[in-house]
Amino acid sequence: MITVGTVPERLARNRYAPDGQSHIQVDQDRARATGAAALLVRVCPAHVYSEAPDGTLAVQHAACLECGACLAVAPPGVLRWRYPRGGYGIAYRLG
Ligand code: SF4
Numbered sequence: 001m002i003t004v005g006t007v008p009e010r011l012a013r014n015r016y017a018p019d020g021q022s023h024i025q026v027d028q029d030r031a032r033a034t035g036a037a038a039l040l041v042r043v044c045p046a047h048v049y050s051e052a053p054d055g056t057l058a059v060q061h062a063a064c065l066e067c068g069a070c071l072a073v074a075p076p077g078v079l080r081w082r083y084p085r086g087g088y089g090i091a092y093r094l095g
Helices: 007-011 028-034 036-043 069-073
Strands: 015-017 024-026 049-051 057-059 079-081 089-091
Touching: 024 057, 028 036, 036 049, 036 057, 036 069, 069 079
Parallel strands: none
Antiparallel strands: 015 089, 024 079, 049 057
């Protein structure tokens, strides 16, 4: 029988090359106006987003899985998202 492990175990096999330059930018005014923070905190599987008590949306971009879920649900204008620069970001290990 082949065992694949739990999701956290499988994700732990990946490699990250963190970029000092974030590939995710937030328009904080637009995020507050649309209430996007709660949605982004809930949808991101890597817990990249967190909401500060003052409503500011914090981003831990180095943990990003590059799945695109946040872009799919964010109200227009809240996020500017691009892939990390070449050589940075996540490298998936599927075995
Ligand atoms: S692309 Fe995926 S992992 Fe990265 S911040 Fe968006 S939802 Fe989170």
